[in-house]
Amino acid sequence: MEIRQLNTFIRAAQLQSFSKAAESLGYSQSAVTVQIRRLEEELNTRLFDRMGKRVSLTVQGEQFLSSAYDIMYEVNKAKLSVADESEMHGQLHVGTIESLCFAKLPAILRRFRECHSGVALQVTIGSPEELIEKMERGELDLIYILDEPRYSNNWYKLMEEKEEVVFVASAELELEGEGPFPMEALLDKPFFLTEREANYRRVFDRYLASREMVVTPFLEVSDTAFIIKMLEETRALSFLPRFAVEESVRQGKLRELTVADFHASMYRQIFYHKDKWKTREMDEFVRLAGGSVSP
Template structure:
């Protein structure tokens, strides 16, 4: 019995597909089939039922999966104990949103690089759904998203930190009075919004729909930094995380509006898949991101 066979078993059970398991591990499909067959012959039981293109764990396979996870955890902990004092020098692949990458991640990444200069870092951006899919497929180590609270029995949630989402406007916008405002008072102004169905935009659309209000944005784009530039240079309103607009607002380049009838909190959340061994590099990043001195992610 080999460690690679156990990894292959876990990945095949996760995807319910030998071909997808092979893709995620960098193997050919035939290699996955050979490894699983060898494992079944050694154990003397059938681990998977083949149902068309899907493979489903048998009762014996489900039982053995628990042992496989336990064995790999024990091996990982043993390696970790032996190398606890060694300098980190592995790889770390993080998936995150564009807004978090641009406004939150640089300070955290800088500090991580100072503490662990030999670690090779890679960052991939995408929507929450895209990042979750990458995590499920084993294509990233950790994901950091901004969304309503997410849960799954397949994930380890490392943290959940509230983030206020606010209305931001051009500094010279004329709204008739200094506020606070109601949403209805803002709707005759140009709105620059993130794309439909994107986390906080989705919640705002639900709010408008509940009041039978239709809003056609003047601009829709996923790039938060572009929206901020548009607000700074032309009269308009947007709905953005406070962390993204706090600095330009402090300079007077943007104005944060107080709105009485719509308040929104999203949550920065960090996850990794339960079938993913938490490497020392991952653990160091999680500890840094969750520490009181660097509340960045």
């Protein structure tokens, strides 16, 4: 029994596909098939049921998966016990959302690169739901999201930091007074918003629905950086995380608005799956992001 066979078995079980496992590991599909077949021969049992391109674990496969996780945990633990603590040479695959990627991640990765140039970094951008799904399949080491508090018995949470979500306007947009503004006074202005059901857009829509109000955005787009650029060049409003707009507000390109009887917050959160061995690279990312490094 080889470590690479166990690793391949775990990835195939997570992705429920030999072809996807091969792609994620950099193997040919035939190499994955051979490794699984040899593992089954050695164990004298069938680990997977094959149904076309999709595979699923047998009862014996489910039992062996738990043992495989335990073995890989101990293998990784043993590797770390003899690793050179002064340098990191591993890999780190982080999943994050677009607003954190452009506003928070550059500083984190710059510091990471300065201290650990030997680490190979990979970043995947998606919605919280897409990233959680990838983490559940073992495709990401950890995820860094902005959302309402998330919890699962399958995850470890390493950070939860509160972030305000605010209304911002183009500096040239004409508004009566300095605020706080009644919501009704803003709804007839052009809004640039993230797409419906996006995390902080959802907070705004819920608030409006509770007061029997609606807004029809002039522009809907998932790219927060593009919205900010449009706001700086066009007279309009938006509803975005404060950390994403604070530099433009400081430079006088945008103006933060106070809205009467309205306050919204979300949370920057970092998770990893309980079946994932937490590496030194993951710990260092969490530290640089300002979070805890336990459990």
